[in-house]
Amino acid sequence: MATNVRALAARCCFAVVDKGRSLGDELPKAQAKIEGKDKGLLQELCYGVLRYLPALEYDLRQLMDKPLKGKQRVGHFLILVGIYQVKHTRIPDHAAVSETVAATKPLKCDFLRGLINGVLRNIQRNLAKENSAENTANLPDAIKYSHPSWFIKKLQSAYPEQWESILTANLERPPMWIRVNQQHHTLEQYLLLLQQADIEVELVDKKSSAIKLATALDVNKLPGFVDGWVSVQDGAAQQAATLLNSQAGDSVLDCCAAPGGKTCHILELTPELASMTAIDIEESRLLRVKENLTRLNLTAKVITADAASQDWWDGQLYDRILLDAPCSGTGVIRRHPDIKWLRKADDIEKLVVLQQQILKNIWSLLKPGGTLLYATCSILPEENSQQIQQFISENNNAKLVPTSDNTNDIGWQILPNEQSMDGFYYAKLEKQPA
Numbered sequence: 001m002a003t004n005v006r007a008l009a010a011r012c013c014f015a016v017v018d019k020g021r022s023l024g025d026e027l028p029k030a031q032a033k034i035e036g037k038d039k040g041l042l043q044e045l046c047y048g049v050l051r052y053l054p055a056l057e058y059d060l061r062q063l064m065d066k067p068l069k070g071k072q073r074v075g076h077f078l079i080l081v082g083i084y085q086v087k088h089t090r091i092p093d094h095a096a097v098s099e100t101v102a103a104t105k106p107l108k109c110d111f112l113r114g115l116i117n118g119v120l121r122n123i124q125r126n127l128a129k130e131n132s133a134e135n136t137a138n139l140p141d142a143i144k145y146s147h148p149s150w151f152i153k154k155l156q157s158a159y160p161e162q163w164e165s166i167l168t169a170n171l172e173r174p175p176m177w178i179r180v181n182q183q184h185h186t187l188e189q190y191l192l193l194l195q196q197a198d199i200e201v202e203l204v205d206k207k208s209s210a211i212k213l214a215t216a217l218d219v220n221k222l223p224g225f226v227d228g229w230v231s232v233q234d235g236a237a238q239q240a241a242t243l244l245n246s247q248a249g250d251s252v253l254d255c256c257a258a259p260g261g262k263t264c265h266i267l268e269l270t271p272e273l274a275s276m277t278a279i280d281i282e283e284s285r286l287l288r289v290k291e292n293l294t295r296l297n298l299t300a301k302v303i304t305a306d307a308a309s310q311d312w313w314d315g316q317l318y319d320r321i322l323l324d325a326p327c328s329g330t331g332v333i334r335r336h337p338d339i340k341w342l343r344k345a346d347d348i349e350k351l352v353v354l355q356q357q358i359l360k361n362i363w364s365l366l367k368p369g370g371t372l373l374y375a376t377c378s379i380l381p382e383e384n385s386q387q388i389q390q391f392i393s394e395n396n397n398a399k400l401v402p403t404s405d406n407t408n409d410i411g412w413q414i415l416p417n418e419q420s421m422d423g424f425y426y427a428k429l430e431k432q433p434a
């Protein structure tokens, strides 16, 4: 079993890029094999390689004519792990090189020792620097910005002014945002607890009470985390409960609920709801909803169900519905860089159709006068403003309610790193009485 951190990183990147597996599944399994600080290093190496994959591969091509193939592919990713360390981390070069070479043993590719050593020494001696991806003008955008070409083209067409800043934001490390459980403390009280614990706050979003920390830290260091005083949730995701604006006595449906961040936030803000129903198609992901409800001491009806069907429905209409739709995830690439390599161009059309089906189905479960909040963590207009525009044009009982200061927009598109938040989209629809 490979317990060398670099070897594990190479295996994880191989599983994501070549085998199409999610880093969210692979990384925890690999982390379980190692201790303490090494878990963080492993995460850093995997995230780094997946963030800069095309640029790292470009650098490697400058030094190696033939790429490693077949059984040697894990070795290919090990070299990328090495180049990433030399170029993007503060790990001393000698340690980065020797530890990466040492990882050939658990990966059973000792024959690559000389090659890896040579490539990394070359990078280290700056011989490759002039030709490195960052320093070469006129390189294809896919290498310069380390994103797939199909995605860059879509962004160029949707955001002619902002596409470059979006791509650059996607390469950044995401900040840690927290959500104060207002059942326990007001925002001000919890800010004081953070101050007493010497935890530095960088930003507070007064509208949603979201707090951005100056540095990411272990959740167990947050005052009262185990007792449910606080949760980790991006500032953009924390807008959902405020926008839904549920009231005492409402029956609420969260129809793509796992892992339950928004379900719990709605319950924290409105504990006196008549009912909260949280459904998701993936039973295993609903376990996370149950864990979160338990930690926060909240209650909801949790049902494994397809939101595009009504098999599960008890016939009672809802006052408010949150549809946090399955989407491309293109707004959260800085948090999940594997999305760039797992998501394919033709997935988008299929997702748009699925979103349409769910939207149409759950609209019929909403009371006249009720509110539906449509949300995605996508920045592609076809999943967002175009989706909602089409829905409104086909449903004359659907009225768009403003969600941002810009009342002319169809919904609220948050771009990645705008006010330090993830890329997100919200549109609020009111059902007009017949």
Ligand SMILES: C[S@@+](CC[C@H](N)C(=O)[O-])C[C@H]1O[C@@H](n2cnc3c(N)ncnc32)[C@H](O)[C@@H]1O
Binding pocket: 237, 255, 256, 257, 258, 259, 260, 261, 262, 263, 279, 280, 281, 282, 285, 305, 306, 307, 308, 324, 325, 326, 327, 358, 377
């Ligand atoms: C963006 S995530 C939801 C995140 C969640 N709202 C939160 O804040 O923690 C989308 C969810 O939709 C679920 N999903 C996908 N297709 C579905 C369907 N047809 N019916 C119900 N849930 C579905 C996925 O399993 C996934 O958990």
